[in-house]
Each structure stands twice: as structure tokens, then as C-alpha cells.
Amino acid sequence: MIKTRIIPALVAATAMTAMGGMLSGMATAAETEQHIEDVSFSYEGPFGKFDRFQLQRGFQVFHEVCSACHGLRYLSFRELGSETGPAFPEEQVKAIAALYEVADEEGEPGDTRPGKPFDNFPANTGAGAPDLSLMAKARAGFHGPYGLGINQLINGIGGAEYIYSLLTGYTGEEVEEAGAILYENTAFAGGKISMAPPLDEGLVEYAMHGGEEGQSGAKAPEASVEQMSEDVSAFLMWAAEPKMTERKQSGFRNIVWLAGLTVLLYFTNKALWAKVKRKE
Ligand code: HEC
Numbered sequence: 001m002i003k004t005r006i007i008p009a010l011v012a013a014t015a016m017t018a019m020g021g022m023l024s025g026m027a028t029a030a031e032t033e034q035h036i037e038d039v040s041f042s043y044e045g046p047f048g049k050f051d052r053f054q055l056q057r058g059f060q061v062f063h064e065v066c067s068a069c070h071g072l073r074y075l076s077f078r079e080l081g082s083e084t085g086p087a088f089p090e091e092q093v094k095a096i097a098a099l100y101e102v103a104d105e106e107g108e109p110g111d112t113r114p115g116k117p118f119d120n121f122p123a124n125t126g127a128g129a130p131d132l133s134l135m136a137k138a139r140a141g142f143h144g145p146y147g148l149g150i151n152q153l154i155n156g157i158g159g160a161e162y163i164y165s166l167l168t169g170y171t172g173e174e175v176e177e178a179g180a181i182l183y184e185n186t187a188f189a190g191g192k193i194s195m196a197p198p199l200d201e202g203l204v205e206y207a208m209h210g211g212e213e214g215q216s217g218a219k220a221p222e223a224s225v226e227q228m229s230e231d232v233s234a235f236l237m238w239a240a241e242p243k244m245t246e247r248k249q250s251g252f253r254n255i256v257w258l259a260g261l262t263v264l265l266y267f268t269n270k271a272l273w274a275k276v277k278r279k280e
Contacts, residue, residue: 034186034189035165035169035186035187036158036165037161037165037168037187038155038161039160039161039230039233041156041160041230041233041234042054042234043156043234043237043244043245044154044156045154045155046154046248046252047252049084049245050084050237050245051234052085052086052087054230054231054234054235055086055087055231055234055238056086057206057221057228057231057235058086058232058233058234058235058236059080059086059088059235060204060207060231061199061204061228061231061235062232062235062236064204065203065232066132066198066232067100067124068127069124070127070130070131070132071121071124071131071132072120072131072132072133072239073120073122073123073131073133074120074131074239075120075121075239075242076117076118076119076120076121077093077097077100077115077116077119077120077121078093079239080092080093080096081093081117082242084242084243084244084245086235086238090117093117094116094117097115097116097119098114098115099115100122101113101114101115101122102114102115102119102120102122103122129195132236132239133239134240135159135236136157136160136162136163136236136237136240136241137157137159137240138159139159139162140158140162156237159237159240160233160236160237161233162187163229163232163233164229164233165186165187166185166187166188166193167197167198167199167225167228167229167232167233168226168229169185169187169188170183170185171184171186172184175192180194181196183195183197199228199229200225201223201224201225202222202223202224203228204228205223206220
């Protein structure tokens, strides 16, 4: 009786596993394997902080290259002056804001005016490119669903790694599909993206130095494709979560506080029950 029930169940289970295997096999054959490069960023780990010079360089790449097609509409210019972010001086934040045209609410619909620090970066939908403000979180799969929580804590959520891999993952091959040119890319799901490789060796001339704080004469790094990709990815990670450093710091304070409370409660508990225990 038991056997007659178990055997058909086993057969069904085996058949389903085999089918599942076939299906996933087909999927991998159709979509080329995505390759994501692991990059160690300064902000990873429980005490990691953004490297302000890297963020400044990353902003420069965004500004000079990516902003031609992509918006950054959830980030305000004022955030660029944040101490735990790029920490641009106030005057520079004002100057940067004024380089962007934003919607003028006081004028006719469609009117624009130069940006002010309290404005957000404009949206940019002209080229059909997605907004980048939350991209580093939206594509945070690398250490995310596949890794453990602790892995994310130590290595970050992986969105910046995805962007880095996308920017450095062009193979140079182009294909025409339904009249549009697609570019082969080893990081993009499906293997072909409509964004042309945006970066070229030396495309940006880094204006900001690359050194540690205090070494104001430090030389800016060479603008290789890898360097620019790393910098702009770090910048976009920061843009997606400008308060990451504060969050980590308050998280750490809370843990210390809770650890202290635990010790205190342990001894309080002992002291309270000591009398009762002695009587026995
Ligand atoms: C010439 C216009 C153009 C420029 C310049 C450009 N992009 Fe794109 N980008 C696009 C388009 C179009 C898409 C949508 C591609 C698609 O879905 O096939 C896209 C998509 C993306 C995506 C999303 C990929 C995904 O997983 O959906 C990221 C990330 C990205 N771009 C980053 C950048 C960065 C960083 C820069 C600057 C270094 C940049 N782009 C410069 C046009 C551009």
C-alpha cells in the first residue's frame, strides 16, 4: 500500500527534476552566462567609508559622459556637498547645479532654468536610457540573493560591481536585431545591450587629485576604462544610498549599546535572583 503510493511520487519527482534541468539548460543556452567581476570598494565592510576623491572622480565621469543619456532624478545637488559623500565645497556645488537645466515651476510648462543646490538632478528620458539614481540598488544581485546576509555586510550589496562589469564587459562585437544595433556585453542579462560602450581610454581628464586627504598635490589616476568604471560605479552606489556611512555608524553604535545592555541585564538578573538561590 505504502509502496504503491511512494513509487509514482518518486517517478513524478524524478521526471520533474529532469524537466527542470532541461529548462534551465535551455535558458543558459539562450542567454549567455552573465559575468560579474568582484571589485573591492572602500565602502565595503561594516566600517567601510566612501572614498571622497573616488566619488569626485566618479561624479566627473557621470557628468561628462553618462548624463548625456541618463538622469539622476532622486539625487539633489546639495548632497554632493555631503561630508560622507563627495564633499564638494559649497561654491562648487552651486557651480555644478548651475550647469544643469531643471524644470522651472514658476514659468510656463516646459520652461527650464539653471539648477540650484536644493534642486534634484534632472531626469533624462531622451535616449531611452534608465534613470541611474537607484540603479546600484536595483541591480544589487551579486552578493544579494545568491549570498548570505553576512556576505552582503562584508562585501557590499554588489550593485556597483554590476555597473563596473557592465562598463568593462563589452566584447567589441555588434549585432543588428530588428533594425537596431546591439552590443555584446558579458554582464548584461541576455548578452546584448543597446547602450554603445560609453567609455574609452582617456575619455575624461581627471580634474580632481586622487590622493589621501591632506595630500592635496597627489596626482589623479590615469583615466583607463577600468578606473573610470570603478569610479563611476562607486559614485552611483553612493547616489543610491547617500546615507550609507551614517547608517553603518549608527548600526555600530546600536550594537555596542545593546552589548552593554546585555552585560548589565545579565548581572542585574544574577543580583536579583541571588537571594532566592541562596535560600535553597
Ligand atoms: C549614448 C547614450 C548613453 C550613454 C552616454 C550612457 N548610457 Fe547607459 N544606457 C543607455 C541606454 C539606451 C540604456 C538601455 C540599454 C538596454 O536596456 O538595452 C542604458 C543602460 C544602462 C544601464 C542599465 C543596464 C541594465 O542592467 O539594465 C546602466 C547601469 C548604465 N546604462 C550605465 C551607464 C553609465 C555608468 C554611463 C556613463 C559611463 C552610461 N550608462 C552612459 C544609453 C547611454
